[in-house]
Amino acid sequence: MKSVTDRLTESVLMEILENAFQWFVVVDKEANILYINEEYCKFLETTREEAIGKPVNEVIENTRMHEVIETGEEHIASPHFIKGTYMLANRVPLRVDGETVGAFGSVIFRDLHDWHNLSSHVRTTMEKIKIGQATEKTTFQLQDILGTSDSIKSIKETIRMIAPSDLPVLIQGESGTGKEMFAQSIHHLSSRSEKPFVKVNCAAIPAEFLELELFGSVGSTDQIQRKGRFQQAEGGTLFLDDLGDMPLSMQVKLLRVLQEGTIEPIGSHHAKKVNVRIIAAVNQPLKNLLESGKFREDLYYRIHAITLQIPPLRQRMDDFKEIANHFFHETIAKVGNRNLSIAPETMHYLQEYSWPGNVRELQNVVQAAVYLTNGNVIEPSVLPQEVRVKSGYYTRNTLTLQQAVEQMERNIISETLQMHPNKREAAKVLGLSRSTFYEKLKKYEF
Template sequence: MENWLKFLSAGVTSQILETAFQWFVVVDRDAKIIYINDEYCNFLEVCREEAIGKHVADVIENSEMHLVMERGTAEIAAPHYIKGTYMLANRVPIVIDGEIIGAFGSVIFRDMNDWKKLSSHVRKTMDQIETNMNQYRESFYNFADIKGISQSIRKIKESITTIAPTKLPVLIEGEMGTGKEMFAQSIHGLSNRADKYFVKLNCSTIPKELLEEEIFGKWSRNQVVKKGRIQRAEGGTLFIQEINELPITLQAKLLKVLQDQKVQPFGTDEEISVDVRFILSSNVSLAEMVKNKLFREDLFYKIQSITLQIPPLRERIEDLPELIQTFLSKYSVEAGRRGIKIDRKALWNLQQYNWPGNVRELQNVLQAIIHLAEGHQITVDVLPLHIRRQKPTFSKSNGTLEEILFQVERQILHDHLEQEKDKMKIAQKLGISRSTLYEKIKKHNL
């Protein structure tokens, strides 16, 4: 607080107001927002009172304010991808008595057409961005796309903000359909490699006989190297999906790249230096594969130091309402049916389902029922038959104690609301006040 008094007395506030454009934000040394103007809040669709005190990365997607403070250097006219488009932003650390006590950020150009005309340097930057985005536009995710209130998701998001600035390899494990690619792209988006390529390679979809040259490249007869995925990711990130499918014979070669940062194309002994950050995913436990001699132990220990375990949807069912709302908003716009909502009984059925296909299955179901819904309400009768016939079950083994209690509370409230419409009577039966009952109904989206 004492430093912030110095900050205010030093006239920095007036400097911000004089140099700020329409959107600006100020954060403290912990990257928590202490001020954000109304114009910015309106664009972000957040309430200023709720934004104050939150980590800036939780409010502004792809924010690098915290990284600017770590590096201690300003970023001027830096491309910032936000809400589907690129803008130009200034990010400046605030220094008092030689100590960084916060940072100030402003959006200086909000329309690509305006800043595209500025200079050849900016035009070159934008061409690079557009080329990159065109390659991955259909599936690119960012940190803000990670939805959920469960303890497991909160911990993963905290880990991502910590590990993203590093160059260390990251292993992401989780069942199929849990969204491992989204977490990988979020790490890339928060890193200082965000303006470089994010290259993907799925070991399960490429024929085994072609994998080596696809990953490491190939030395052709005319002594020209055909670049593999590693070289294509130069300066950026290579995301190797389903690393558990990589043949043992190639695992040693990948380990050498990780250790030496040099790649040896197929057909030559020549090594080429590379600067690549590796993120790898697996839908099975690599530790078990190592025990069964199906995966190299030395490669496993090289990549497992930072491991994100993505829980299946059935183990974080409290995240379902937010996920449903997010996907409904997206798919209803795509279908030209704005304002689609889901009624309480339909939501309850979705919450009782086990979701063996995880978030991917949820997305597919919601895309379908939006088209089947009559009017603006999704009711039970449009849900797939196997979900409607799902018997309510409760597994005491799913999740932490906090998550288990959350599920129990939701089920008790649902049962009472099905049997009784008078909220006062329900509150009396449960021994709580009516206001507390309404708070719990709102918390569980019942």
Template sequence: MDTLLGNLSVSVLAQILENAFQWFVVVDRDSNILYMNEDYCRFLEVTKENAIGQPVAEVIENTKMHEVIMSGVADIASPHYIKGTYMLANRVPLVVDGEIVGAFGSVIFRDMSDWKKLSSHVRTTMERIQLNIEDNSYKEYHLVDIKGTSVAMRKIKETIEMIAPSDLPVLIEGESGTGKEMFAHSIHQLSERSDGLFVKVNCAAVPPELLEEELFGKLDILTGHLRKGRVQQADKGTLFIDEISSLPLTLQAKLLRTLQDKEVVSMHSEKGEQVNVRILAASNVSLSKLVEEKKFREDLFYRIQAITLSIPPLRERMEDFTELLNHFLQKFIVQAGRRKIILATKTREILQSYHWPGNVTELQNVLQAAVYLAEDDVILPSALPAQVKKRNALSFQASGKLAHILLEVEKNVIRDLLEEEPNKALIAKQLGISRSTLYEKIKKYNF
């Protein structure tokens, strides 16, 4: 074997190396780069001339080549986080006459989408990484996590910065999906209570018969054990009451007494417990309207709305859309273990023109699904749900004579069908016209 390799020219050996591995690097005993193939250089956005001779740690982030040289132990199928995604890498020490003279490293899988298809060993490794990502992902949000620079969003953020240090209760109103909990988290994080707990209760998610115990706790008469409710858990911290509009009137009265007396009385108990809690409340309906309808206590309303933040729906702050779109797209690309995915121009146009009744939450859900449905690293319109792709036939300016309006409707319908279905015979059948008529209309509208 040695004789065979010795007969190969340097150029032939270089060709073998360049084609045997997707990306690889060779370093000397001091962890300086001796060789790096062209593909790896292109990915790292460095030239081979500039890379060779440099310390490997200055060229490849999170490298472990130096550890392999020091330990003399190969590192096989090891997760390597680089440029926003996890890859799998092999790192092997190079030994000559019993002495370590350097190390060889190669990337064997360049993103996790291929990795997931492999052996149980690799799948287990990937799952361990994913668990680590989830364990370290924060469940709290800061003001910087709220995306948007529109006038409305800037004003809300400025208001939060002003009122957060106080203990004033805050009412956050906005449609479902506008991210009201993120705003509550940001208030807590900027407050003097940030070292305390942020405790949440969703009044709409807890059955009414269990809500009193959930909020105020319950004393077990037989054992004397007191189960603390969310109010007690939030002592010296912040209590976020989501969907407070769903709180029954009887519990509204008890909550009001708790806020006034700074004391909570648990179920089956006659003894009050002092609490020091800041209240943040959220509602997806107007509480003032519920007050008028006698469905919400007026005295509690005035108690919790010292400051009211009105979160605009996404359709009213579309100047923030591109920032939100790019932020969530990149987030889900990383979560999916993909290196790069782009939006087709038509897909971006459809997303931009949609009215987003589910607001930011709907946008996140649509993008997360689209990332997994992307074809050849491109999100096509076919990856979007039907309700997003469906156009309002009267979304154009409905002005002028009826004949002109009908032509616009016809044009929009044919254009949408052509985007979704390549088979023109099927389109003609769906429209109830002949293929020749369809071709005439295609020519007419320059499709």
């Protein structure tokens, strides 16, 4: 008896692909389009003849098909901002004899707002099924960490290497750098991904309540009265944010968990086994706390073996536009004003600011700017005063010499263009040939 695929003719297969209520695209290992269905072409305002053979990023904006080919990792139900709206897309690597030879992508839902409405009954049902469970689903995956700078690429590669282990991980970075996002990415890539991811902010819980919060309590019969976070995270990951604020007395008990894999709830005289992976985060180097006597030396040596150092935003300005545009598109999708754009001068101010609050501060500023704008262009006037004041952050302590020179060159070109909008005249004022000037305009995206 012939298999189903043997019995299906090419014309029938094409009919299925063209009428599957989804948009499809297939690319080769160079990310050039091999196939795209007609409905997708109509949405993209192109033809199949024009699209096939082209690099996919020239046809589909914000595509991440190349990432799937490079990493071999699938993206399932990944938000994709395209033509003014968010959609949900699947991207899957295509392999032959273990080698990635291309990728297949499909758009499942063509509007996230509709998807949320249509799926509400499904989500409600799932919540009823899981009622009483302690599982906290992770929100972020590795592909949600934006940026292609060397530092971010290195961190992502380290995460892929360490995620399968059960070793504790220390994440160091200034406030607002997104440390929890990195922690969730580790959990998602681990064998514990279907188990709980539980977060505890050690700085937000008063010291006298932290033991109860972490270890729980038992009654006179040694029966659990209250589950602690360790018990809630059983089989999964416990994320200890602001670990540096944990009292020394609690650090001793945390060390016991790491060494023996047991906890002792309040009121109990018996150790209880727990199976939990620890990921901790601090906003200053633990070594500084160690030297000042605020952190135990034995715990430090137990937890710092695998350390991820998350760079502040000012040290990864190569990623700035991608991150800023992500927050911008995310916000306008909620607001509904899809004709809104950012004025070049506004982007200039954003790039010149030092961002002491890092990515979180950038997100808040962009969101506020979108809501404060009445017209269709975000002007500098809606930015906070401190953002509009030149901070001079491009110092030898935060930027390399090359980055400082490029920042200064960008500023000079911007100021010259404001005084001399005619590009030929501006090039003459700067003493540059037209070809050199236009190369610099392209480089700095003017």
